[in-house]
Amino acid sequence: MTLRRIAHLDMDAFYASVELLRYPQLKGLPVVIGGGRRKIDEDLMLGDTSRALHDIPVSEFPLLRDYTGRGVITTATYAARQFGVGSAMGLMKAAKLCPQAVLLPVDFAQYRHYSQRFKSIITDIAPLMENRGVDEVYIDFTEVPGGQREAGRVLARLIQKAIFEDTGLTCSVGVAPNKLLAKMASEFNKPNGISIVMEEDLQPKVWPLACRKINGIGPKADAKLKSHGIETIGQLAARNPAWLVQTFGNKTGAWLHDAAWGRDNRPVVTESEPVSMSRETTFDRDLDAVRDRAELGAVFTRLCEQVAADLQRKGYVGRTIGIKLRYADFQIATRDHSLTSYTADAPAIRRAAGLSLKRAPLQKRLRLLGVRVGSLLRAEDAKLLPTEPETAHDRNALLFPDD
DNA sequence: TCTGGGGTCCTTTTCCTT
DNA sequence: TCTGAAGGAAAAGGACCC
Numbered sequence: 001m002t003l004r005r006i007a008h009l010d011m012d013a014f015y016a017s018v019e020l021l022r023y024p025q026l027k028g029l030p031v032v033i034g035g036g037r038r039k040i041d042e043d044l045m046l047g048d049t050s051r052a053l054h055d056i057p058v059s060e061f062p063l064l065r066d067y068t069g070r071g072v073i074t075t076a077t078y079a080a081r082q083f084g085v086g087s088a089m090g091l092m093k094a095a096k097l098c099p100q101a102v103l104l105p106v107d108f109a110q111y112r113h114y115s116q117r118f119k120s121i122i123t124d125i126a127p128l129m130e131n132r133g134v135d136e137v138y139i140d141f142t143e144v145p146g147g148q149r150e151a152g153r154v155l156a157r158l159i160q161k162a163i164f165e166d167t168g169l170t171c172s173v174g175v176a177p178n179k180l181l182a183k184m185a186s187e188f189n190k191p192n193g194i195s196i197v198m199e200e201d202l203q204p205k206v207w208p209l210a211c212r213k214i215n216g217i218g219p220k221a222d223a224k225l226k227s228h229g230i231e232t233i234g235q236l237a238a239r240n241p242a243w244l245v246q247t248f249g250n251k252t253g254a255w256l257h258d259a260a261w262g263r264d265n266r267p268v269v270t271e272s273e274p275v276s277m278s279r280e281t282t283f284d285r286d287l288d289a290v291r292d293r294a295e296l297g298a299v300f301t302r303l304c305e306q307v308a309a310d311l312q313r314k315g316y317v318g319r320t321i322g323i324k325l326r327y328a329d330f331q332i333a334t335r336d337h338s339l340t341s342y343t344a345d346a347p348a349i350r351r352a353a354g355l356s357l358k359r360a361p362l363q364k365r366l367r368l369l370g371v372r373v374g375s376l377l378r379a380e381d382a383k384l385l386p387t388e389p390e391t392a393h394d395r396n397a398l399l400f401p402d403d
Numbered sequence: 404t405c406t407g408g409g410g411t412c413c414t415t416t417t418c419c420t421t
Numbered sequence: 422t423c424t425g426a427a428g429g430a431a432a433a434g435g436a437c438c439c
Contacts, residue, residue, distance in 0.1 A: 034407095068404095070404090070405095070406090070407080071406095071407065072405090072406060072407050073407095074407080074408095088406070088407085089405085089406080090404065090405045090406055091404090092404040092405070093404065093405055093406090095404090096404090106407090106408095132438085132439075133409095133410090133438080133439040134439075135439075136439070215437090215438080216436095216437070216438085217437090218436060218437045218438080219436085219437090220435085220436060220437085221436080221437090249413095249414080251413075251414090252413085252414095274410085274411095275410080275411065275412090276409095276410075276411085277409085277410090278408085278409065278410075279408085279409085280407085280408060280409080281407095281408085282407065282408085320431085320432090322432090322433095330406075332434080332435085333433085333434090334432085334433060334434070335432080335433080336431085336432065336433080337431095337432090338430090338431065338432090368407090368408095370408090370409095372409095
């Protein structure tokens with residue numbers, strides 16, 4: 001009998017593990033990987049190619065105590081977590097808790113490299129794989145030879161072993177009848193574990209868990225559930241679906257009910273097209289739209305150039321150009337503007353983004369500025385479309401001088 | 404000294420057209 | 422010509438995830 005068997009594979013402490021492959025001398029020390037400002041890169045003597053990375057003495061690594069500026073922790077090693085520092089914490093706050101921690105810059109190129117490696121190992125064994133970011137995937141075991149043995153445990157073990165032998169990295173795998181349960185299962189046995197969940201495990205294994213463990217229930221939904229006395233998934237499952245729909249809306253209500261009963265028929269999707277691309281940056285200090293006009297204009301232009309370059313490199317064009325502002329008080333405003341034709345051209349994006357920016361409130365000081373291009377189309381598909389000339393109005397829409 | 408960056412998806416509001 | 426309903430697209434905001 002073929003049962004639907006879906007696996008969720010999650011790399012264990014991915015960023016930190018990759019860094020420790022490069023810098024084994026840091027093993028066991030508190031290490032924090034930081035929300036990257038260039039200063040950390042300058043501090044770390046990566047430019048010195050005369051010696052191997054593993055020969056850099058621990059004493060030469062930058063420390064959290066020496067860091068000044070904005071940013072958050074992306075990952076902290078277990079040794080660092082002992083001091084109470086963890087993901088999403090401000091670096092300045094973390095420096096108080098654990099000043100002696102080594103601070104490494106986020107190195108996405110490196111993580112992407114290892115990401116591609118472990119994913120290609122997986123698809124060699126099981127071709128139906130869905131990407132969920134750098135360190136996570138779903139895999140459809142159902143039709144893979146051996147995918148049914150021990151309800152998926154044998155194949156999960158094989159994949160784990162193949163990844164470890166090639167990269168030295170460990171991962172945790174959950175195998176279940178669907179993505180929802182597989183995602184939960186992969187957390188049951190961390191690190192380097194395998195967890196098998198069957199339909200009949202719902203009540204004993206899943207219902208006692210907090211609602212927050214359902215992928216898709218975040219802090220807001222969890223607080224609302226709690227306000228109605230719903231703490232566990234079992235308590236959620238016990239609620240009348242009509243009441244859930246009435247309280248949370250049509251879509252969310254029905255979804256909450258299904259999720260609590262372990263029902264999910266989403267397929268494993270092997271490829272998908274991007275919907276938008278964006279670039280954003282947090283300033284070293286909050287900027288004033290008037291007084292810091294020149295600086296803002298320069299950053300604005302750079303963001304447009306970056307997102308245009310991203311589009312061109314990946315072969316996409318878009319027609320909805322938007323901006324995002326985060327004010328000093330952390331309020332967010334977005335504005336966007338749809339063009340009549342598709343573009344990946346930096347000046348065109350800059351003009352359209354300028355139109356959007358003109359419509360946003362600029363009284364409060366700004367903490368972050370972002371530029372986004374949406375309604376994407378593959379560049380070669382867009383060539384087939386008729387084009388309309390831009391209007392003079394669009395052309396004259398410069399808010400900030402171009403440097 | 405709080406709180407990054409890059410995404411997706413959903414809901415609500417607004418605006419335009421019929 | 423005015424008004425209102427209905428529906429779709431675009432815009433804005435928010436929740437959530439890695």
